[in-house]
Amino acid sequence: MKDISLTRRFAAYVQKDAAYALALRTMYFDMATIAPKKGAAYRSNLLSILSGEAFAHATSKSTIALLQKVADQSDDRFAQDQAKAILKDLEKIRFIPKKQYVEFNKLCNDAEVEWELAREEKDFSRFAPYLHRLIEGTKANVKTRRRTECDYDVLLGDYEPNMTQVEYDRFFAVVKEKLVPFLHRLLTEGVKPDTSFLYKVYPVDKQKQFMEILKEALCVDPKSSYLATSAHPFSSSLSKFDNRITVRYLADNVASAIFSLIHEVGHATYNHQVDQVYEGTVFFDNMSMGMHESQSRMMENMLGRNKSFWVNLYPKLVALFPENLSEVSLDQWVAAINAVEPGFIRTEADELTYPLHILLRYEVERGFFDGSVTVDNVEAVWNQKIHDFLGLNVKDSAEGVLQDIHWSSASFGYFPTYALGSAYSAQWMVAMRKDLNVEQLLEEGRMDLIKQWLMEKIHTYGGKRQADELLKEVTGESFNPMHYVDYLIDKYSALYQLK
Amino acid sequence: MKDISLTRRFAAYVQKDAAYALALRTMYFDMATIAPKKGAAYRSNLLSILSGEAFAHATSKSTIALLQKVADQSDDRFAQDQAKAILKDLEKIRFIPKKQYVEFNKLCNDAEVEWELAREEKDFSRFAPYLHRLIEGTKANVKTRRRTECDYDVLLGDYEPNMTQVEYDRFFAVVKEKLVPFLHRLLTEGVKPDTSFLYKVYPVDKQKQFMEILKEALCVDPKSSYLATSAHPFSSSLSKFDNRITVRYLADNVASAIFSLIHEVGHATYNHQVDQVYEGTVFFDNMSMGMHESQSRMMENMLGRNKSFWVNLYPKLVALFPENLSEVSLDQWVAAINAVEPGFIRTEADELTYPLHILLRYEVERGFFDGSVTVDNVEAVWNQKIHDFLGLNVKDSAEGVLQDIHWSSASFGYFPTYALGSAYSAQWMVAMRKDLNVEQLLEEGRMDLIKQWLMEKIHTYGGKRQADELLKEVTGESFNPMHYVDYLIDKYSALYQLK
Secondary structure, three states: OHHHHHHHHHHHHHHHHHHHHHHHHHHHHHHHHOOOHHHHHHHHHHHHHHHHHHHHHHHOHHHHHHHHHHHHHOOOHHHHHHHHHHHHHHHHHHOOOHHHHHHHHHHHHHHHHHHHHHHHHOOHHHHHHHHHHHHHHHHHHHHOOOOOOOHHHHHHHHHOOOOOHHHHHHHHHHHHHHHHHHHHHHHHHOOOOOOHHHHOOOOHHHHHHHHHHHHHHOOOOHHHEEEEEOOOOEEEEEEOOEEEEEEOOEOOEHHHHHHHHHHHHHHHHHHHOOOHHHOOOHHHOOOOHHHHHHHHHHHHHHHOOOHHHHOOOHHHHHHHOHHHHOOOOHHHHHHHHOOOOOOOOHHHOOOOOHHHHHHHHHHHHHHHHHOOOOOOOHHHHHHHHHHHHHOOOOOOHHHOOOOOOHHHHOOOOOHHHHHHHHHHHHHHHHHHHHHOOHHHHHHOOOHHHHHHHHHHHOHHHOOOOOHHHHHHHHHOOOOOOHHHHHHHHHHHHHHOOOO | OHHHHHHHHHHHHHHHHHHHHHHHHHHHHHHHHOOOHHHHHHHHHHHHHHHHHHHHHHHOHHHHHHHHHHHHHOOOHHHHHHHHHHHHHHHHHHOOOHHHHHHHHHHHHHHHHHHHHHHHHOOHHHHHHHHHHHHHHHHHHHHOOOOOOOHHHHHHHHHOOOOOHHHHHHHHHHHHHHHHHHHHHHHHHOOOOOOHHHHOOOOHHHHHHHHHHHHHHOOOOHHHEEEEEOOOOEEEEEEOOEEEEEEOOEOOEHHHHHHHHHHHHHHHHHHHOOOHHHOOOHHHOOOOHHHHHHHHHHHHHHHOOOHHHHOOOHHHHHHHOHHHHOOOOHHHHHHHHOOOOOOOOHHHOOOOOHHHHHHHHHHHHHHHHHOOOOOOOHHHHHHHHHHHHHOOOOOOHHHOOOOOOHHHHOOOOOHHHHHHHHHHHHHHHHHHHHHOOHHHHHHOOOHHHHHHHHHHHOHHHOOOOOHHHHHHHHHOOOOOOHHHHHHHHHHHHHHOOOO
């Protein structure tokens, strides 16, 4: 009898937690897409009150006691696994004294405001004292967890379990040794494709028409998804059968919305294909950041920028924009959407230079926590690395050290997963190619079969199984960054006609 | 000190209540407009859990104790007024024993399902036992409140304070005596306008274009409103500056979406113009149903179907649909959108026959509670009245007694407010005409000045002041149904060229 009541209490806790999560996600989606602007102040005040309720429910003493009891004593294995995963996640905050927690939250809120102002004014010194306090505050928070690893390893593990500086050092060493010289060779010896036609006038209503064609090509189920417009593209899976995606349309850039959509469909497909038994539980969306990014980047770059994907699709795009594209061949289109153009801004980077932006951030963050980089020298370090990796000279901090929001919310350890996800996806592709003729399926419009492979091998497990375990099972080896580097070098050597 | 803490606790309660309300309204709006269909089961389960949380917060013993204390002891007059209004609203449920409450809720859920099936099968006998239990259950619920009035008077007062059967009898007697014979005369002696052009093909994308023009003509602020599409038109004000409206487009009916929009803008304008001090409190939207309906029906019928409103607007509609309207004059258009066509379905009724549909429902409901109408004779009573009032013979219960959802959720006492709202609006118009040249303002596109009058006289008070008080203050007399009857008879005598 006792255990039945424990199971019931745990189920009630899980449902209530899921109800809060659904409410908050619906409100965030609404806010980012359609909510009238003048209602922002009222909405954001009440949103923070509801978040506070959700947080109080998730972290109350009675919740922790319940979770602990389920984790230790339940004879329901699934409930036990859930409770352990939730407790592991709560470890990040539950030992922080309340005063420290509140002060740190306030610091993050203030820091984000200051970061925005500093970026506007292109003045890093304005943000510097906040960054210093964010780093010190993060260290103090990590200390409460009494872990044996060093601070940055703990943070890296929060975003990507089983990844520490040892593994990331190995990964980024390969990236740096192989890709920096390759990029240089590509830009000096390769044949640079023409990209000018991507930036002609592409009316937004016609771009929207193409999105419907593109969704069909990606086998997106219209009854379990919704596409909206927002200032920054994102995806939000409210449940297995409710996957929201947003894009942004630029009237002078045809590729922007297209590849945002494909990227977000990669994320959404992951959640859509999680085993239904995990819906409403922690395992529905506690996949690691690297795992999630591996699915979006695979969809965007390895499938979505693949020539075979465009064989049947490109004529439909040309039919919508004959004035811009009727003289552009399929090969010219594919070359343009894969062109390499070193720039200052990470979010605008192409597939090849992107990992170098992440390499830079990894080296800086590691320095923050081993003391070799401080707010006094970070700008100089940043600018030197941009020069070393991309051959560019940073003109101001808005296009340099101030460009990303992440540090202002103390998300140290997050950046490396962006590059890791791309590297994972290269390794998945090697395994997929053993089972499927990817190019043939893409040409035949059978994205459904590619998705099915992903579902069976990866998606169905949600966050229940982790990257290292799945990599070994699906690809037969641990994480191996050589697949990624080989893929990039092969792809770009061909595209840029290197000898 | 004690009182400061009481004020703080009350403020925290109000904010939390508002946060739940905002979350639930956002989720309902999302669900009715864009949420993917396949996510419905998951969403609706968690939505009911969150509603349960909100309900538990609103009705807990500690909440009631707090409200009671604020109502009795607070020296903050505004807080005291709010607490009293909330307690008055809670009176409807707080004395019902929990078992009775849960059983009644279950009955309502089951009854709604059965009602839908019964309507599909056109078989009232299937719904009859539920209707019987709903009436008996409602009486039992009213009994817990230990009020001195009879049951139906209590219910009428829940929807419209200060209105009982005495007042409604007086109102509906005038409606019946004046409008039933007038309708007969109109249909036999009047010149019936041509309406055929309203039902030609009107492509939805062009109708949507006209909505933008119409919103401008109605002075709807784009930064504090949002227009979407849903199966049934509705409006939902999430806050003063966040007013959502939906319409439904019919490709073979140009008037449907237009007058739905104007009607819902009437509702939305009311909430939008409430004094900001009431935002987030009970007074933001506890106006009586009759008051709210008076604003939507005034906007739709007295302003929106007014010839002067269309003088500058109609050419813009013709420009969008020249193939249907270029041969139709402004006068023909105005006659058509005001045409009288007796029918079986309340929601499709024109301005003149609408109150007769409500008269019927009022007489039936009154019969339910004085015992003169039962589930055994209600269908016969209904059909006889439709014949007496509209001269029509009901063929089946789907177009008769089963057409409305209201009774399946035990909303007895709600229907009469629909007609009352129309009657209020005629009385407001008489007062407005003393201050403003309505037709001139409509022709000049100065809906903003009409709205300003409504704001200053009515809207600004939200639910803080009630209909009878405002009627006396603004119009100089208590509710007087003759304004309504006179308005309808004058309007239709002219339109139908009665001698």
